[in-house]
Amino acid sequence: MTAYQYWNPGVETMNRSELKALQLEKLKWAVKNALRTPFYAKRLKEAGVDSPDVIKTLDDLRRIPFTAKHDLRNGFPYGFLSVPKDEIIRLHASSGTTGTPTTIYFNREDIARWTAFVARSIYATGCNKTDVFQNMITYGLFTGGLGFHAGGEEVGMLVIPSGAGNTARQFRLMRDFGTTVVHATPSFLLHVESKMREEGVKRESLKLRKAFAGAEPYSEDTRKRIEALLAIDVYNSYGLSEMNGPGVAFECQCKNGLHLWEDGYIGEIINPDTLDPVKEGETGELVLTCLCREATPLLRYRTRDLSGFYTEPCACGRTHRRLRRITGRTDDMLIINGVNLFPSQIEEVVMSMKEAGNNYLIVVEKEGVLDRLTVRIEVSPALFTDDARLLNALKEKIRKTLQAPITINPRVELHEYGSLPVSEGKTKRVQDNRPKDI
Numbered sequence: 001m002t003a004y005q006y007w008n009p010g011v012e013t014m015n016r017s018e019l020k021a022l023q024l025e026k027l028k029w030a031v032k033n034a035l036r037t038p039f040y041a042k043r044l045k046e047a048g049v050d051s052p053d054v055i056k057t058l059d060d061l062r063r064i065p066f067t068a069k070h071d072l073r074n075g076f077p078y079g080f081l082s083v084p085k086d087e088i089i090r091l092h093a094s095s096g097t098t099g100t101p102t103t104i105y106f107n108r109e110d111i112a113r114w115t116a117f118v119a120r121s122i123y124a125t126g127c128n129k130t131d132v133f134q135n136m137i138t139y140g141l142f143t144g145g146l147g148f149h150a151g152g153e154e155v156g157m158l159v160i161p162s163g164a165g166n167t168a169r170q171f172r173l174m175r176d177f178g179t180t181v182v183h184a185t186p187s188f189l190l191h192v193e194s195k196m197r198e199e200g201v202k203r204e205s206l207k208l209r210k211a212f213a214g215a216e217p218y219s220e221d222t223r224k225r226i227e228a229l230l231a232i233d234v235y236n237s238y239g240l241s242e243m244n245g246p247g248v249a250f251e252c253q254c255k256n257g258l259h260l261w262e263d264g265y266i267g268e269i270i271n272p273d274t275l276d277p278v279k280e281g282e283t284g285e286l287v288l289t290c291l292c293r294e295a296t297p298l299l300r301y302r303t304r305d306l307s308g309f310y311t312e313p314c315a316c317g318r319t320h321r322r323l324r325r326i327t328g329r330t331d332d333m334l335i336i337n338g339v340n341l342f343p344s345q346i347e348e349v350v351m352s353m354k355e356a357g358n359n360y361l362i363v364v365e366k367e368g369v370l371d372r373l374t375v376r377i378e379v380s381p382a383l384f385t386d387d388a389r390l391l392n393a394l395k396e397k398i399r400k401t402l403q404a405p406i407t408i409n410p411r412v413e414l415h416e417y418g419s420l421p422v423s424e425g426k427t428k429r430v431q432d433n434r435p436k437d438i
């Protein structure tokens, strides 16, 4: 039986009614801060929320209008700032996966609060001060670098700020300092495995036992694949720069959904078309209200990420609700000859096939009036062969397996193990070459 450890037991196992009371108190604080920003001063007053006293119960959250990514962009640079400029000590910006970056400012207390959430998340996976933590993710404006770095130090681990990329150097650091825990994108972890083979790095020469994988969607099969290939425990880490960064929701040792730290964030799931709340447990767009940042308040922020809450409590004893694995964003959806397709649907199939290697790319093109979907897939090293007949049979098998769930007939291209491009940051899985309508 696992003995679960809590970083902040009082809060992590707090009963739900106390937790809700705490949220209400913090929501009033967040509204008070928001009213000091140029953006919310206008937006909240228009909605009749001209004072934190308007918020009497948590249901009053619904009186607050949503905030969207374009609001943040329009408010650039200081429309969302609630404190004097000389009080802010850091800024971060989103990696801009889907457009112009947005900027978030922190004061000293904001950084301390955020760090505590990351430390809590790391600790929930069973890590402690004896661990050596190699943070194999991009540092800089992206929050995953400094966010995990500070959280790791808070736990008391030895933190190696290796940054992303350069696998040869990563292996050297792992060996030299006995790295036990790493943080990376799931695609980089798969790449690390391919490189280990290529460079002849023996698993026994490394002390790795855990990995935090996040920043991009991945399926349960991908997790299992990384766990099997690298012989480690993989924990799903979710965060976004608008909500500080990592440490928003994280898996505990039960690895069955990500605990949303509800004393720091209020989570709602809405239908992205009607904007109404979905029924308990259903999937929809995650909307988050930040309860832990003073300098840049964000209320009812539409993340565009698709998820839903598990309804049953978690065996670890934490009372904070768990989010289901995030499958993608509302704006990731591809429409191919009128059929809706999420890249995660392809990933699920690819990663569940033992014949498929660790990397794939989705290419969409126009052929005459029709859209053409091609899936480029690396083949497992055990299977790659020059025998054209065998390769064709494999291609056909993959094509059929893909076609069944997605109802689109894809073209399949097989590629050698380790030959498709790997990015150091978030991996771009889709290349949409169709001409854009202007």
Ligand code: ADP
Residues within 6 Å of the ligand: 094, 095, 096, 097, 098, 142, 143, 213, 214, 215, 216, 217, 218, 236, 237, 238, 239, 240, 241, 242, 303, 305, 325, 326, 327, 328, 329
């Ligand atoms: P950008 O919005 O430019 O990509 P961020 O670095 O803020 O910049 O990225 C946050 C986004 O990354 C989330 O909104 C989500 O779409 C994605 N993401 C982060 N962690 C996960 C995860 N564990 N699973 C799926 N998606 C994730």
Ligand code: ZN
Residues within 6 Å of the ligand: 252, 253, 254, 259, 314, 315, 316, 317, 318
């Ligand atoms: Zn749990």
